[in-house]
Amino acid sequence: MTAILGLNFNHADASAALILDGKVVAAVAEERFGRRIKHDPSFPEHAIRSVLAIGGVSAKDIDFIAVPRDAQQNRLSKALYVLQNPWHGAQAAMEHLRRANAEKGTADRVADACGEAPGSLKAKVVNVEHHIAHIASAYYCSPFEGVTAGFSYDASGDFVSAMAARCEGSRIEVLDRVSLPHSLGFFYTACCQYIGFDGFGEEYKVMGLAPYGENTYAEFMRELVSSPDDGWFRLSPGWFGMHSGGVSGGTDERNAIVMGQHYTDKWLEKLGPPRKRGDELTQRERDIARSCQVRFEDVAMDCFQKLHDRVRSNQIAYAGGCALNGVANARLLRDTPFENVYLQPAASDDGLCIGAAMWAWHNVAGRSERFYMKHAYWGPEYSDSLMRKAAEAAGFPVHRLSPEELPDAAARLIRAGLVIGWYQGRSEWGPRALGNRSIVADPTRHDIKDLINAKIKRRELFRPFAPTIVRHEVNKYFEQDVFSPFMMHVVKVRPEWREQLPGITHVDGTGRLQSIERETNPLYFDLIEAFGRQSGIPIVLNTSFNENEPIVDTPEQAVACFVRTGLDAICLGNYVIAKPEHEALVREACKAQEVAAG
Known part of the structure; x- marks a missing residue:
């Protein structure tokens, strides 16, 4: 057996994954444990222990520890940047050295996290360039055979913001890199900060706000970022302030990730003062969001077209933070020659932890066996006894159903207007709740978005909620027949259904689609089909099971979220509990006897 532990740490979204004989066994982000801070950058000791426990192996069984960072790469680009930008370059160099030093002794840090002595692990540490790891996370987990285009784009990693590749078999051939300071991710983040969303990872808010605006700043956005014929994209000098302060992956006294300001004072001369967090959103901010999103899409589509021209394949596997832009992902399928796409969740x-580990499997262990990631359920699960204990601790009557009875009972509750927590099986890998740590509701109710925001999520009212639909019904309700099991595509709801689906239809007529097959999550699939039988529409509103925190992990966290928020009921494994005002409805739906305490 070959055991590979993949790690991401020293900047946001620390995580760990376990690969056994080329197959993903477990993967989880550190934010789900410990401090429970979104995008936690700390060393993923809790995640390491979790994935090893799921895989049933010890730290001493690990053959390779794969880390998605290679300080030896892109030295020329780094040197040129320092020469051309002495002050900012010095800041970048110091950050580079900090990370490199922090990664020394990785094997001993893993050993310490697992209670083993320093120097006791046999594992060899393998460093993988950041964007190669991104591409590997998509390509090596895809079903594609033959020549495949590979792409990665984000803010930065190993001094690169984008990478194009030709993939075939076990080989990832790098065709080109885009080096800093040019970065589509930095461009989008600068707009995000200017609008007043200055927390780390809030770019999705710009995507949600964009449909409320007009593309009135198109000329300005074209001035900021261009698509040259002889390259991929370029940022105009003087407009962006990356590497001008702040420690990437560092945290402040609130344990929030620290970011430097990505826009310069030139923006103020052009647009006026930036919006401060908490201020009212005006039409200006809506228009900036719209103009930013349009320009991002246009430049991204130009990159994908250039990539297709070089690789000449109709299939693409891609990743990176920018690949979470679901509007652009759907447009790729409409406006480029690529017909088959794969994104992992x-x-x-x-x-990156999965990408680095998969790269080590194929390029260090030298193996050719491929793995196809069909689902996202790679996190921990908890026993029936723990779920029962957590349910009983809530202090409400507890009802137990069989797995066969649960979907119909839950569907009746949703159809009756209840908003329920749906906590089942292994947790999802990635930022989306995909049917195991979800809050679900009736998408046909006109008041459901406001209700969930007011009672549970307490978030900006312009942000939409997602639809989950059984795969074979997608074409009936949506204009693009997209298979999107990981909620990676924002597509148009067919006009005739928009009024009937107000809970999941955004202001521009779109929905962030999750389409699922029964084989990957039978219980959730059965819930949606059961709801379809009762409502006539096989779609549920799906949002993450949390309240301005990382998605719940343990049964205790799920119950705590249920108790402190306006959630009406929770299906915790086979156990159903509800707030007192809904108890009669739950009794009728469950048709089950109250579970005796203890």
Whole structure:
């Protein structure tokens, strides 16, 4: 047996994955444990212990520890940047040295996390360039055979912001890199910060706000970022301030990730003062969001077209933080020659641990066996006894159903207007709740979005909720027949269904689609089909099971979220509990006897 532990640490979205004989066994982000801070950058000791426990192996069984960072790569680009930008370059160099020093002794840090003595592990540490690890996370987990285009784009990693590749068999051939300071990720983040979303990882808010605006700043956005004929993209000098302060992956006194300001004072001369967090959103911010999103899409589509021209394949596997832009992902299928796409569920930096480990399997262990990631359920699960204990601790009557009875009972509750927590099986890998740590509701209710925001999520009202639908019904309700099991595509709801699906239809008529097959999650599939039988529409509203925190992990966290928020009921494994005002409805739906305490 070959055991490979993949790690991402020293910047946001620390994570760990375990690969046994070329197959993903477990993967989880550190934010789900420990401090429970979104995008936690700390060494993933809890995640390491979790994936090893799931795989049933010890730290001493590990053959390779794969890390998605290679300080030896792109030295020329780094040197040129320092020469051309002495002050900012010095800041970048110091950050580079900090990370390199922090990665020394990785094997001993793993040993310490697992209670083993320093120097006791046999594992060899393998460093993989950041964007190669991103591409590997998609390509090596894809079903594709033959020549495949590979692409990665984000803010930066190993001094590169994008990479194009030709993939075939076990080989990833790098065709080109885009070096800093040019970065589509930095461009999008600068717009995000200017609008007032200055927390790490809030770019999705720009995507949600964009449909409320007009493309009135198109000329300005074209000035900021160009698509040259002889390259991929370029940022105009003087407009962006990356490497101008702040420690990437560092945290402040609130344990929030620290970021430097990505825009310069030139933006103020052009647009006026930036919006401060908490201020009212005006039409200006909506228009900036729209103009930013349009320009991002246009440049990204130009990159994908250039990639297709070089690789000449109709299939593409891609990743990176920018690959979470579901609007652009759907447009890729509409407006480029690529017909078959694959994205794994953790396309951002949390997915690097899987990419680095898979790269080590194929390129260090020298193996050719491929693995196809069909589902996202790679996190921990908890026993029936723990779920019962957590349910009983809530202090409400507890009802137990069989797995066969649960979907119909839950569907009746949803159809009756209840918003329920759906906690089942192994947790999802990546930032999306995909049917095991979800909050689900009736998408046909006109008040459901406001209800969930007011009672549970307490988030910006412009942000949409997602639809989950059984795969064979997608074409009936959506204009693009996209298979999107990991909720990676934002597509148009067919006009005739928009009024009937107000809970999941955004202001521009779109929905962030999750389409699922029964084989990957039978219980969730059965819930959606049961709801379809009762409502006539096989779609549920799906949002993450949390309240301004990482998605719940343990049964205790799920119950705590249920108790402190306006959630009406929770299906915790086979156990159903509800707030007192809904108890009669739950009794009727469950048709089960109250479980005796103890």
